[in-house]
Every structure is written in C-alpha cells, then in structure tokens.
Amino acid sequence: MSGAGSRSIVQGVVLVVAGLLFAVPLVASASFGFTLPAEGFTLTPIADAVADSGFGPQVLQSLALALLTTIASFALLIPTLVWLHLRARRWLPIAEALSVIPFVVPAVALVNGANLAFRLTVPGFLTSVYSLVPFYVILTLPLVYRALDTGLRAIDLNTLVTASASLGSGPIRTFFSIILPNLRPALLTAALLSFTMVLGEYVLATLLLHNTFPVFLVQIGQDRPRAAAALSLITIVGTWLMLSAFTGRGLARRRRGPAAPDAAVPVVAPILNPDVRISA
C-alpha cells in the first residue's frame, strides 16, 4: 500500500475515534435526558427542571456574573494591552507570563486564600454573589488576555494610531473609533470565552456558598439526573450555536479580506472544554 493510502487510513481511524469520543457522551446524555423508560422521547425532565423555583434566578445570576466579568475583564485588559503594545512592548513577555498564573493556581487554593483574606479584612464582602466577579476575572484572565493580545498583534496598531492622530483625532476618539472597531473579532472571542467559562464555573461558586447555574445543575442532578443531563446538553448546544455564529462572522469577514479577524479565530477552540467538563 502506498504511503498516501496508509496516511489516509490512519487519518480516517483517528477521525472516527475522536468523533466517537466526542459524540458518545453527548448521545448518551441526550438519550438519558430526553427519554423515560415507559414513554420514549419526552420533554418532561427538562420541563421539571425549568419549572424548579431555583432555575430562573440562578440562570439570571450566572448571566449577570458573566456579563459583569466580561465588562470588568475588558476594562482591565484592553487599556493595559493597548498601552503595552504602543508604549512598552518590552514588558509584553512579562505580562504574558503573569497572565497564565491563574492556570497554575487551583480554584480551591484561590477560594481558601480569598476566604481567609476577606474574613479578616472585609467580612461582608464574600456574602454577595457579585463578590465572585473579581475571582472570575482572574480565572478567565489567561484566555481573555490571549484573545485580545492576538487581536492587537494582528493589526498594525502603531501605524493606525499615528495615522488617526495625524488626522486630528485625540487619544480617546482614536481608542473608540479606530482601535476598538479593529479589535471587534478579538473582543467577540474574548467575550465568548469569558461568558462560557463563567456559565460553567462550579468550584468557586459552591465553595463560597453562592447559587449559580452550574450549582443548580449539580443540585438538581442529585434528585433528577435526567433533568440535569438534558439541561447540560442544551447548554452545550447553546454554546455551539454561539460559536458557530461567531465563526460564521469570522469567515465572512475573512472573505472580505481583513487580516485582523483571522488570527483571533483559533483561540476559540478551548471554549468547548469548560462546558464539556461541567456537564459530564
């Protein structure tokens, strides 16, 4: 058999195995969540879950947390990264190294440290569900940083800013009229990453005794496992739809030809991991 033939067989096998690994849990989850032994296909488990008094408030709570986390991350990182790229490029490697620290600090360690620190200094702080926002900003930092950094590297920031200034535009106008529109794909990527991570975050919320959507999923899973499976599946499908919509936009812009969106797209890949982990 020729080398090319062997290669295509290996590729086919890898594709099938990967597809099975990916699809079997989803199919099993769908089968379990949307069927009852006596009835076959049914929406009863999901209807029960949605009817639960905790569902609405906890979903809204998680959405609000995701929104606030994204806004806080952008407010912190966009000006910082723009400044680093324009004025202090030599510090970029250090900033990048700092941005991955959350990956090496386990969430449990973060919670314990936060518990100790805030109980001693501001005891009331952790009682509000929105006290999770700064911790979520830290958790999402590595991914959001990379998405924005990739977007900034994909445009000739210095030249664009100088060109804008030479046309009479001040720094603030340049930021909003030139920099942000050209970062749009990176902003979308970063927002999507931030949203999906927060919507799937369980450890911090449960250890700090806050009721969020992932906590609701776990709680309901103890009494009604079929409802938890169905809701998890719907969450994954929702994420997929968001991802597809974004990727479609990215491809459409790429067809028009801009350089900026292209580089930002691959960063989306890790987005699937948090949801898959939580719903499993």
Added chain:
Amino acid sequence: MTTTSAEVTLRSIQKSFGRQTVLNDVDLTIRGGELLAVLGPSGCGKTTALRVIAGLERPDHGTVHIDNDDVTHRRIDKRGIGIVFQAYSLFPHQTAAENVAYGLRVRGTGRSSREARAAELLAMVGLADHGSKYPQQLSGGQQQRVALARAIAIEPRVLLLDEPLSALDAQVRVQLRDEIRRIQYEMGTTTVLVTHDQEEALSMADRVAVMRAGQVEQVGTPHEVYRRPATAFVSSFIGVVNRLSGRVVGGDRVLVLGQGLTLSTAGHSVGHVIAVLVRPEHLAIQRADASAADAATGVVTALTLRGAISSLTVLLPELPDTIRVDLPSREAQDFTRGDRVRVIVHAEDALIDASAVPSAAVRAGERAAA
C-alpha cells in the same frame, strides 16, 4: 481648493536614543509650497527628522516652527499635518471613502460635505469608482493613493511622506511618484518626502536635503546636488562616481591620469596624492594606438547599452579597479571590448575628496545599501 504653503523651520535639532545621536544640530528650512526630499542612507536620521516635524518624536534640543508657530512641544493631532506612511495605514474597518472623510469627521464637517469632499479627492487620485471598497480589496498602489487623499483631505499645513512608495513594485512606484508630484503641485502644500531612493528624490523634489550621520550635508535643487555636490559624500551618494588618483603639482594644478587639471586643491601641498571624483558622463574617450602606454590609456573590458547612453568599463594601468565612462550610444557603438582607449577628464566637473582612497567606479546607492 484651499492652498496651504506654510514654511517649516528646524533649528539646532538634536535627538539621541540612548547613547546614539540620531540628529546632530540639524538646521533645515522647508519653503512654503515646495516639495523637499530628505535623502540619505539607512540610519542617517532622515526618518527621525520627519518624526520630529510630525511631533512623533520630541527633540532633546532645538525648535520646530511651522510658519512663525513654535510647535516643538505640540501633540501630533494639534500640528495640522498630514502623513502618508511607508506601511499601509488605511483603517481596515472603513471603506476608502470613509477613510478619506475621517479627518473631516473629526473636525465636525457635515456628512454631505465630507462625502462630497471624499468623492472629489478620490477622483483626484484616480479612484473615483473605489470609494465603497475596503482597504483589503485595494492593491498596494491604490491604498497609498487613498492614504494620500486622506492626508490632504484635512488641508494640512504640511504634508509628510515617509517613504510612501517603497513597498510598491517598480512600475507602480514610477507612476505614483508622478501623480504625487502633480497633486502636490496642484495643491501647493508644503511637503517633506523622506526617501533612500535617489532617483525618487531627484525626480520628485523641488529641493533635496542630503543627510549623513545625523547631519544635513547639502540642501539644493536636484540639479545642484548632482552637478555641484558640496561634499565627497554627496557626490558619491547621488549617482555614480569614479574615484581617480591625482597628485598636486602646484597651486590649483592637479595631475590626473597624466593630464594637468585646474582644480581647487583645498590647501593640499605640492606632492600630495588626492582622490578626484568624476562622474562617468564627465569623462570622454578616444581611440589610442596599440603602442601608447601612459596612465590615461587602458582597455575597454565591457560595454553596456542603457538606451540613449551606453556605459563603457575601462581598465587603466595605475588604478586597481575599472572606471565607468558614459557616452551617447551612437558614439559608444564605435568601440568594442578589448579596444585600447585614452580617457579624458573634464576638469570643470571634477571634485576633490581628500579623505578618500582612490578606487574604481562606485555606485553610491549600492554601497549605502551594503
């Protein structure tokens, strides 16, 4: 269309980056309405000079005036300048028309006025039908035309061109430099062109400032810097020059290739050996006898047709390398490789370089690039 012709004056400008002095006491005046090309090899400080005028670099010492307005410490967006960059600098998220209109929008010009102005300027740069295209849909040359239209849309007091053609291929470059010159002439905007391409500088500029090592060596019309270079560097940087060996034989008399020439010897004593710089077109040749054996008689080693003129490469006995002689092609066709010829120097076009070691024909651009 409004004509702006502000005069720009740099006085005693100094600029260092760390220990490296990039601009060393630069004095330069760009007259109202002229196109001044700042020409020099890489690292000579020409781009830094442009950035100082733009307000992108603050000088360590000295002042920048636009007319009588001291703008030394003024931000770039407050100077009233337009810039066309070497890199493609159009805003990717805006169409060509939106790019051109951006500066007017910043100034609060009404929508209909700025759209009309953008259309007018796009027509001026030959892109009337491309207003709705995004930068990615335009070629490099078209992008630079839009960038030019965008820069002049705001009717700047000074237009700065930072090697705007260097990223383009040769054919587009030649076409676009003629267009830039035409538009600049029509607008009458004071313009500074930074370039390392001598052909570009000589063909576009009203005056050329030649820079070396952070200093201005000469400012003059293209004709002046080519025909009457103020220094040996200028003569060797612009065009092609032959370096011949000469010996001072008294007063302003120098013996070059066995021929006594009247040259300013700049205080050299009798007996000193000096370098004499002569352009290829300022040398002539005549056929020599096979038996002739003096310093001016050599052998043609190559003949290159360059259109209206031809270049003959001649090897002389007392020079280590060949020299180049340019002749009208009609005269050059009488010679062929291996011919013995006598080289004649026209004294009125020769220049002395006391610091140089005599050598062969040197193409300055090639040397600078190396």
